Amino acid sequence: MLATQRRERILDEIRTHGAVRVADLVTALDVSDMTVRRDIAELARDGLVRRVHGGAVAPDTPARSTDEPGFEAKRTWSSAEKSAIARAALADVEPGQSLALSAGTTTWLLATLIAADPALRPLTVVTNGLRVADALHGVPDVEVVLTGGTRTPSDALVGPVADATLHHLRVDRAFLGVHGLDADGATTPNLAEAATDRALVRCAAATTVLADHTKWGTVGLARICGLDEIDTLVVDTGLAPDARAHLADAVARLVLAAPTATPATPGGQQ
Structure with a gap:
């Protein structure tokens, strides 16, 4: 050709x-x-x-659908809301499970809470997030499996290597952070990361999406999954009533997390 x-x-x-x-x-x-x-x-x-x-x-x-801020920038956005969401998501973690955690600031906060709670172990955690892996590195009775792949600005590992690794794995639950969420589903600005996130969803028996209220109405370039593929959606109470009503009908389980004055910090301290 x-x-x-x-x-x-x-x-x-x-x-x-x-x-x-x-x-x-x-x-x-x-x-x-x-x-x-x-x-x-x-x-x-x-x-x-x-x-x-x-x-x-x-x-x-539109630039908003393709812009991909770095991890350090995103971790300061809606920090109290993300901390509340991570604490609420922790209820879906049980000892003996195998989990998949995507890259992202909210999943990283969840990882820090897992690391701080010995009652949740043993666990196996598969992740394509370098920050998630760092948070769990050296934690007793937590086995961390990194997918490998090409690094993105948000410290995610993506691409054919990551996708091939996930193709051969099966986990009990995937926890997925997203860039945007609307009536058509969850999205991200990175084409390769969307493919790897889809592989995370496919390898899991159940999927929990973590998204603070500012993600609603934001549309990234690449679609990860539809709302009907989400088993549990954890959002904060800042979500507008009309969005709550729509999501309550569209996903199997909607969890609303109330932020506190002091967000969780790495290591699980309040």
Whole structure:
């Protein structure tokens, strides 16, 4: 296939789906990762696409759907709400379980609470989050399994290596942090991270999504899962009444967590 033909195929995919992943194009076009990235770079120089982590989107895609802040920036946002959500989610953790924790600031807070509570052990925790793994590193009777993969700005490990690891695992419950949540489901701005998060959901017998109220109405570029795939959704009490009503009907179980004046800190202290 000529370069012009490949690039037209890439544009067709973006016109149809709004975005493309490099990994999918490598398979579809039967070319190398580097060839696909060169094609995307050329299309971007011509103003025909906009490059994002893991792929490309249409040039007029809103920035809010593709922006991916780093971990340190996100950990300061809605900290009291995230701490309340992490404490509420802890009720779904039982000794002897195998868990999957996605990367994210709320799942990291959950990991710190797990680390501080000996009554919850033993546990096996599978994660693609470097900060989550750090929080649980060296905790007695907690086995941590890192997926491997390529690191994102939010310290997530994503991509084919992470996805392949999760394909061969089965856990009791996945705890998933998300960038956005709306009537169509949970989303993230990173194409590759969405694929890895979907793999986390598929390997779990049940899925708990952790999302503070500011996530409602935010739409990331890539869809992770629909509301009907969420077994438990933990949000804070700042969620608007109309959103509460919608989510109560759409998910199997809705948990509302009330923030306290002093959020939880690493190590589980209040």
